[in-house]
Amino acid sequence: MRLLFAGLAVFVIATCVLQLEQDRAGLTIAPLDGTGSTPATLYLRDGGGAAPVVVVAHGFAGSRQLMESYALTLAQAGYVVASFDFKGHGRNPVPMSGDVNSIDGTTRLLMEETARVARAALDHPRADGRLAYLGHSMASDVVIRQALESPPADAVVAVSMFSQAVSPTEPRNLLAIAGAWETRLAQEALRTLRLTDPDAALGQTTGDPAAGTGRRAVVAPHVEHVGVLYSATAQREARDWLDAAFMRATDSPVPQRGGWIAFLLVATVALGWPLARSLPQSTPPKAVMGRRAFWAAVILPALATPLVLAPFELSFLPVLVADYLAVHLGVYGLLTLGFCWRSGLVRGQFPARAFWIAGAVALFGIALFGGVLDRYVASFVPHAGRVPVIAGLALGAVPFMLGDALLCEGGRAALWRVLAARIAFLASLALAVALDFEGLFFLVIIMPVIVLFFLLFGTMGGWVGRRTRLPAAAGIGLGLVLAWSLGVSFPMFQAV
Structure with missing residues (x-):
């Protein structure tokens, strides 16, 4: 049964990888030179002629990989596509800096970086001198503002847009795309469309793209802020809009990557089950935490940690709120471990094999699952x-994670206990944000990463804990995976 399941998982993984790699067929994908310290990638269709340049920019906490569906779609349509990592993001070694609350601060520096990438792409022999920008979320404001400066852009595609720089006439040929489940941004897209025609509706084009006066706002069905990056509707709208602006006609395929990526991630996680079943078993621990002790171990750390840390300003890591989160995790974990020790859950959890099992868990999460993420989803190599x-x-x-694994008995605890422990931690982070909203607001953006971690890696940790009866092994391994995941997700920032 174990081997059959492993074979099925490997088959699904291979099928998904082959499909995703097929989207790159016929393209030359290589580093773009001339961008200074900014890592950038150039996408060119093999055998194509001169064509307009499209610079693709990611949003906050994103990377080039997150925007690859658009890059592949436009490159297959014959455009010269350049995608890059903003300062502080992905593989970019230079941290973000400047005043994040000022247009002339961080935004200006990101605009200059975008312009540098655009100039490098325009210098390529295949570039015909025309330029367009496509930006998501944070980058939508950056590319809209940069489109008004040098080098000037002939068209802009703003995905999940918010920007105060849009006027009835600028930028030229603006397409605003929003996911149907990001209601406020869909309203913002409609608002910008109605700057030119108060009666315009979603899905309607105003002005003339050939003359540079085109405006359009569309909603991609059944997607939210991240799903809009994989929406076939959104990709097709972006391609067709640029074709209209540059008077081109293409009917190239639109990659259907979202579903294949989802299957690939699920299959990679599923592969962890037969691997966990191959680990050696141990004698089950005898200690069980009583209900009153459990609730104390759940509630007290969740309340005490943000209250204890509230008076302190923590700034020892060059990454937004990572220093606070590191301390919050540590204090929370030590308090939880104290309750687990009193209940006898720590006893017998650290034989020699626990550490190589922890290493195997970390290797699976970072190298195998992380390798899949880095190739097809978002930057995971620091x-x-x-x-x-x-x-x-x-x-x-x-x-x-060690305290969490012991508290949840390595996945053997009742489901309500597991849910209570994870919800209490998220509530603890929410309380910390409420106590210092301005300083810790970016924790709100990181919370979905933690939820996804609990869903995926928590499941794998449960398989390991139930098989080995060593929750500590799973906890240590997953702690390393969590640190890695957060360490590559947070934008690096240097205060000035």
Whole structure:
């Protein structure tokens, strides 16, 4: 049964990888030179002629990989496509800086970086001198503002847009795309469309794209802020809009990557089950935490940690709110471990084999699952500057996940206990944000990463804990995976 399941998982993984790689067929994908320290990738259709340049920019906490569906769609349509990592994101070794609350601060620096990539792409022999921008979320404002400056852009595609720089006439040929489940941004897209025609409706084009006066706002069905990046509707609208602006006609295929990526991630997680079943078993622990002790171990750390840390300003890591999160995780984990120790859950959890099992869990999560993420979803391989960040986060993440694994008995606890433990931690982070909204607001953006971690890696940790009867092994391994995941997700920031 175990081998059959493993074979099925490997078959699904291979099928998904082959399909996703097929989307790159006929393209030359290589580093773009001339961008300074900014990592950038150039996408060119083999055998194509001169064509307009499209610069693709990701949103906050994103990377080039997250925007690849658009890059592939436009490159297959014959455009010269350049995608890059903003400062502080992905593989970019230079941290973000400047005043995030000022247009002339961080936004100006990101605009300059976008312009540098555009100039490098325009210098390519295949570029015909015309330029368009496509930006998501944070980058929508950046590319709209940069489109008004040098080098000027002939068209802009703003995905999940918010920008105060849009006027009835600028930028030229603006397409606003929003996901149907991001209601406020869909309303913002409609608002910008109605600057030119108060009676315009979603899905309607105003002005003349050939003359540079085109405006259009569309909603991609059944998707939200991230799903809109994989929407076939959104990709097709972007391609057709640029074709109209540059008076081109293409009917190239639109990659259907979202579903294949989802199947690939699920199959990779599923592969963890037969691998976990191959681990050695141990004698089940005898200690069980009583209900009153359990609720104390859940509630007290969740309340005490943000209250204890509230008076302190923590700034020792060059990443937004990562230093606070590292300490929050560590304090929370140590308090939880104290309750687990009193209940006898720690006894017998650290034989020698627990540490190589923890290493195997970390290797699976970082190398195998992380490799899939890095190739098809988002940057997961850190540059040298992120190594100290990952190490700092590990000092907090390992005690936290160790305490969580013991509290949840390595996946053997009742489901309500597991849910209570995870919800209490998220509530603790929410309380921390409420106590210092301005300083810790970016924790709100990181919370979905933690929820996804609990769903995926928590499931795998449960398989390991139930098989080995060593929750500590799973906890230590997953703590390292959590530290790595957060360390490559947080944008690096240098205060000035």
